[in-house]
Amino acid sequence: MNSAVRSRTTLRSRSVQTAVAAVAVGALAAGCSSAGGEVDGGDDDGQVTIEFMQWWEPELPDGALAGLIEQFEEENPDINVELLSGPFASIKDQVIAGSASGTMPDVLGLAGSWVHDFATQGSIANLTDVMTEYGYDDSQLGAQVRVDGSAYSIPVVNFAYPMFINNELMEEAGAEVPTTRSEFVQVAQQVTDATDASGFVAALGLEQPNGIQIDIMPWNWASGGTMLTDDGGPAADNEDVHETVAFIKELWDAGVMAPGGLTMAEQDKVEEFTNGRVAMMVSSLAHINLIRENSPELDFSVVPMPVVDGYTGESGVRYAEWGIGMSANTEHPEESWKLIEFIMSEDANGELSGFANGFPGNANVTPDLTDADPVFQDAFEIWQAGYPASEFTGLPLADELMRIFDQELQHVLAEDKPIDEAMSAVQQEWSGTF
Amino acid sequence: MTSLRHSRGNAATAYAYLSPTLVLLAVLMALPIGMVIWYSLQNNVITNANPQLVGLQHYIDILADSQFHAALRNTTVFVLASVGAHLVLGLAFATLLNTPLLPNRIKTVFRTIFVLPWLLTVAIVAILWRLILNPSGVFNYVLTTVGVLDAPKEWLGDPALALFAVTLMNIWYGYPFFMVSLLAGLQGISADLYEAASVDGAGPIRRFASITVPQLRPIIISMTLLDLIWTSHQFALIWMSTGGGPLDRTELLSTYTYKLAFSQYMFSTASASAVFFLLISALLAYAYVRHQKARD
Known part of the structure; x- marks a missing residue:
């Protein structure tokens, strides 16, 4: 084969190779875009x-x-x-x-x-x-x-979200179901002293800061409190919220809250209750099935959230x-x-x-x-007796609002930051977010 | 003329073959990085249909943010402690697995046990360690039983212990990679060197310092640089164990950036934080590439 023929052959070969490569690129591009073919969801048969x-x-x-x-x-x-x-x-x-x-x-x-x-x-x-x-x-x-x-x-x-109670632990501690906050502190202390379990658990982990709307604010709503102004603005530094945080701080300082709460997630909290390590928790009715499934022998009931001493009004039920x-x-x-x-x-x-x-x-x-x-039937009575309360629903950056509150609450609990100071900081940050 | 045409033809063919990779690199690397940098220079991207150019404002905001300082501080401690421990543990276990003093059957058992953390996904590791470090968990049980602790500790929930706890988790999760790489390096060192050193009267420590370490140095430097990059990117383990808390004690640059984007929807500020992160990684990557080139 002379050089001219070899050169032509080589050139043809290169052309073929280039074409193959071009086809590969085309196929790649087609592959990348194939997902877009059905974006409109319209099928060929009119469905x-x-x-x-x-x-x-x-x-x-x-x-x-x-x-x-x-x-x-x-x-x-x-x-x-x-x-x-x-x-x-x-x-x-x-x-x-x-x-x-x-x-x-x-x-x-x-x-x-x-x-x-x-x-x-x-x-x-x-x-x-x-x-x-x-x-x-x-x-x-x-x-x-x-x-x-x-x-x-x-x-x-x-x-x-009513209050879940472990009846066996309550009986072991000789405690009655609490209806007010002061009774709750007393009962939680009784359980902690008389059993290996803790009185109460709150999941305050920052990964999902919804512990604020599940474990903390329901205390406020149950006593008719709010964290908002009449026109829907932030009021994290009002007296209701302050008293609620002070109440949680009292439980924390008394050592009646389950350890590890500052990084606990909701599922950890339910697990603590399911395993009999905690006497009382606020939780969703959706967890009844889970608790029954994982701990069929657990004797538990649901009761209304305890309220501020002397409060006789209607209770807000977190949902x-x-x-x-x-x-x-x-x-x-x-x-x-x-x-x-x-x-x-x-x-x-x-x-x-x-x-x-x-x-x-x-x-x-x-x-x-x-x-x-x-338990679900009891919960329905609690639901009917109160009014639905979920003040974070519909708020801007609701998760972030909870995270801000959670961080300041952690400062209060772990570092004894004055509650006034912490709630002012929350109010300031919430105002910016609103 | 013909040679020039050949040369162009060669180049065209080469680029045609490279083009799928180049397209992928452009779509999956250059474009996203470019978009993140562009986002970091604008205000309220994604959530606002008409974002405005704000220049370096987000970078200035981030550098003035105390949360960012805490995240940077925690990341530095977390990364240095993790990488240091990975190196020490990896070298110690690799040496154990390479020793002729143990029978092969025992070494196989140890090798299986030592490599175990590497086989688990990060989600499993996080769940496992959450259970182990739970106040009612195994760790506290063992330490209180043997008398090291008087009372159980909240390893992940105590602000004073949380960073230590997540670093411990990451050390456990990450040392096998060092161990396997260093073991391969150890097996490549000629036994003649050790024999000659023994004949010259060198003891075990001298042999380790004068033969093992110098022979492993290229691997140690490469692994250390890679581990610095990987560990600084650790997100899932922290997010699934502490979420950056309690307070901001385990907040790393990765969790800080995630919260900016997906909790506060501040995608521009998050992009600025990500670019900052990218610069640190790029510096480490540059050091790694230079080291690799020097080796070649």
């Missing part, structure tokens, strides 16, 4: 697929949510629902990332503390407008989480909700709203709240308590 992201499925009995979704799909044969499920913390991170990047799922589970931030970022839809557009009668909704007067989330299931909302950028608003409407319908909502051991978000549904856990 629409919508995504529903929530943390509910892992907390419900197996197949409960999937069964409801199947029913929805049967009633709406042109809509497919893709369930995206995960633990609460994981869903929260994914929803925040989705909000930041504008890739939220069509329909999503919402905690009350997220709503303000997503609404102001414009990533979740204004449901007041949506309900008006589709002619929905919202009088059947028990509540709506509003920002600037418009609803952005609808509570699907509500969970009350959390599984809220539902939809993406502001969904390409299928009608189908997304149909799913929300279905979940809030009397039948589906009653069924879902029954599975979850919670109270229904649809005001027309009365929970069926005939076969319910006796």
Whole structure:
């Protein structure tokens, strides 16, 4: 082969190689972009697929949510629902990332503390407008989480947070169920002195600072207190909050609180109670199943939160909700709203709240308590006797507000920072955030 | 002329083959880094549709933030203590596994035990240590039983002990990588060197100082630089064990940056913190690359 022929052959070979490489790049680019092909969720057969992201499925009995979704799909044969499920913390991170990047799922589970931030970022839809557009009668909704007067989330299931009591430890200590704060201090001390357990537990870890709304503020709300002004502004330095923090400090200094609380998470707290290491805790009714499952022999009951001595008014009962909302950028608003409407319908909502051991978000549904856990029946009485209280719901940067409070509370407990000083610092930072 | 065309053809082919990697690098590395730097120069990115350019304001804010100072201080202590302990433990265990004094069967058992932490994911390590260090956990039980402690300690909950506790967790989690690398290095040292030194009258300490350490030095320097980078990036272990608390005692630069972004939604300030973090990592990476080049 002469050099000219070899050169041509080499050039042809190089051209082929370059073409192969170009195809590889093309394939790579196609691979990178293939995920975008189904972004609109429109299928070839005219069906629409919508995504529903929530943390509910892992907390419900197996197949409960999937069964409801199947029913929805049967009633709406042109809509497919893709369930995206995960633990609460994981869903929260994914929803925040989705909000930041504008890739939220069509329909999503919402905690009350997220709503303000997503609404102001414009990533979740204004449901007041949506309900008006589709002619929905919202009088059947028990509540709506509003920002600037418009609803952005609808509570699907509500969970009350009463005081859980370990009856065996109480009996061993010869203590009666406390109804006031001073009785509570006394009982907690009795249990701590007479048993190997602690009187009370609060999970104040900073990873999830929701211990502030679960373990601390309910004391305030139970006695009719508030942490807000009449017009919804911050009032962390008011007398109610001050007294509540002083009460927690008294428990801390008396050594009746379970050790490790400053880095404890909610699940650790429930575990302490489940294992009989703590006599009293504030917790969600959603944990009844978990406690029964992990410690079937544990004898426990739920009682109303003790109140300030001499208080006779109505008690605020802390609650959390599984809220539902939809993406502001969904390409299928009608189908997304149909799913929300279905979940809030009397039948589906009653069924879902029954599975979850919670109270229904649809005001027309009365929970069926005939076969319910006796503890749940007691809780329903507590819920009916008080009023729902969850002041962090709908506030801006609610998690951050709790974290600020938590950090200052930790200074009070661990470093004896004066309460006045700590609450002034909280008020100052909250004012900036509001 | 033909040679020039060949040369261009060669270059085109080479770049064509490289292009998938170059595209990936651009999309997965250059673009995100560029975006973070660009974000750090603007105000209220992501949460605001029309962010404004604020220059270096976020960097100035961060450098004046006492929380950032605490995070930087804690990160320095955490990283130096972890890397130092990784080196000492890794070398000690590697030496033990390399010794001819132990039978192979015993060494296999030790090797399995020593490498165990490396096989666990960080989430498992965090949960495991939370249970071990729980006030009612094994650690307190052992220390109170043998009389080292009078009463159980709140290892993760006590502001005075928390940084020590998370550093201990990280040391346990990270030493096997040092151990395995140093063991490979030890096995590459010629036995002749030790024999010759013994003949010259060198004792075990002298042999270790004059043969083992100099022979392992390139590996030790490389591993130390890599571990400085990796440990300074540690986030999951801290987040899942203490969340940066109690107070700010275990707040590291990684948790500080995360909170700015995902708790306060201050993505621009978080980006500035991340860029600061990137600069530190880049300096360490530069030192590592220079060292590798010098070795070559």
